[in-house]
Amino acid sequence: MIDLRGLVDEDCGRLFRWRREPEVDRWMSDLPVQSESDHARWFEGMRRDPDQRGWIITYNGDPAGYLTLTGLGGRHRRAAWGWYIGEPWARGRGVGRAAQALGLDLAFLDIGLEKVWAEVLADNDTALRAQAAAGFRREGYLRRHVLKDGEFRDVVLLAILAEEWRARRDLVRRSLAASHLIVA
Ligand SMILES: CC(C)(COP(=O)(O)OP(=O)(O)OC[C@H]1O[C@@H](n2cnc3c(N)ncnc32)[C@H](O)[C@@H]1OP(=O)(O)O)[C@@H](O)C(=O)NCCC(=O)NCCS
Numbered sequence: 485m486i487d488l489r490g491l492v493d494e495d496c497g498r499l500f501r502w503r504r505e506p507e508v509d510r511w512m513s514d515l516p517v518q519s520e521s522d523h524a525r526w527f528e529g530m531r532r533d534p535d536q537r538g539w540i541i542t543y544n545g546d547p548a549g550y551l552t553l554t555g556l557g558g559r560h561r562r563a564a565w566g567w568y569i570g571e572p573w574a575r576g577r578g579v580g581r582a583a584q585a586l587g588l589d590l591a592f593l594d595i596g597l598e599k600v601w602a603e604v605l606a607d608n609d610t611a612l613r614a615q616a617a618a619g620f621r622r623e624g625y626l627r628r629h630v631l632k633d634g635e636f637r638d639v640v641l642l643a644i645l646a647e648e649w650r651a652r653r654d655l656v657r658r659s660l661a662a663s664h665l666i667v668a
Pocket residue numbers: 507508509511512567568569570574575576577578579580581582603604605608609610611613614660663665
């Protein structure tokens with residue numbers, strides 16, 4: 485079963501390791517933090533920052549990935565979505581999709597957002613398929629928007645509205661529950 489839990493002190497080192505995983509890093513627009521002490525400063529600042537929230541994705545209780553919403557402090561009731569599965573053993577088996585359904589419930593039903601949006605590198609097929617499955621829609625396409633490893637890369641802008649998630653959530657949750665990824 486997939487779950488989301490709040491951050492604890494021990495997650496600092498875990499996030500440092502995960503964010504530097506090549507399979508995670510290759511899909512991120514920014515460089516990873518280079519030193520562990522800079523990362524620790526970022527982690528502490530992030531936990532105190534009302535503008536953002538982060539959760540650890542767990543798989544049968546074991547930490548597997550990270551999910552974050554940023555921009556919560558604005559008056560527009562929207563936030564930017566960020567996520568990755570840090571543990572290689574947890575990728576490609578529906579963990580991301582299950583975490584996504586739980587994260588969208590937090591965003592729309594608990595926090596009361598109106599919109600969640602995301603920037604995804606245009607060739608990140610796994611993320612694009614997973615997000616489309618939850619009901620994210622394409623809102624834009626930014627050409628040569630990110631300089632990554634010496635190459636300019638295109639970015640897709642995705643978003644989902646509260647009413648769109650409400651309309652889709654039962655279907656998405658039923659399918660995840662049938663795969664024993666979340667509780668029905
Ligand atoms: C993007 C990411 C978070 C998605 O998480 P994931 O767990 O790997 O992805 P999914 O939940 O979609 O599962 C992947 C595949 O497993 C399949 N799957 C396997 N068992 C499944 C099950 N029981 N139920 C549903 N899907 C299942 C899915 O269909 C999917 O296949 P598809 O993409 O061919 O349709 C993850 O791949 C990741 O961390 N990638 C690197 C970092 C990254 O790209 N982050 C996002 C930046 S925008």
